[in-house]
């Protein structure tokens with residue numbers, strides 16, 4: 695990885711690695727998922743989608759559908775030595791723990807794409823002045839179009855609360871304020887990153903970045919996966 699990318703990661707809190715995994719390798723994982731989705735009838739127009747899933751709030755549908763699908767070998771296919779090497783370079787040391795890879799599958803046609811009512815959150819509590827606590831990898835197993843339910847993240851939000859940066863309270867306020875969210879965030883120096891792209895692309899994200907699932911407005915199942923890598927503070 696070129697050093698300027700490391701600087702970009704420090705500044706924005708994320709990196710987009712286009713075509714990181716070879717298409718062929720990811721195509722094998724995608725096919726297994728498609729077979730599983732066929733079994734569950736969770737394909738476009740799939741009338742057999744479990745009613746219990748359809749009745750759930752939008753973002754709970756992701757966890758439910760992902761839990762129904764079995765994907766042996768997913769972790770090994772995606773969290774490769776090359777991926778761990780990138781994470782190690784970003785952290786300046788090898789991760790002390792790597793969680794098992796989880797599927798992020800969204801049913802198709804969830805409704806209109808929107809920036810309202812999303813579930814912005816961080817997965818761990820850490821301060822901007824602390825060393826990088828970890829990196830979360832997001833994998834595209836299939837092409838994900840804009841509006842296709844990709845994870846959204848707030849570039850620069852890992853620095854909220856640091857000297858010269860907007861406070862965390864101001865950022866949370868902006869997220870609750872109705873209107874043009876992208877513009878309100880831009881005024882705080884924060885950008886919205888949509889992790890859409892091509893199968894094989896990988897996003898690496900500072901674990902302190904605010905992020906959220908989004909609405910899948912396309913006719914395709916959103917096929918992503920994620921793994922969290924943690925750094926020990928004592929090394």
Ligand SMILES: O=C(O)CCC(=O)C(=O)O
Pocket residue numbers: 756798817843844845846905906907908920
């Ligand atoms: O479903 C998604 O894209 C969001 C995933 C997420 O919030 C997480 O893995 O922490």
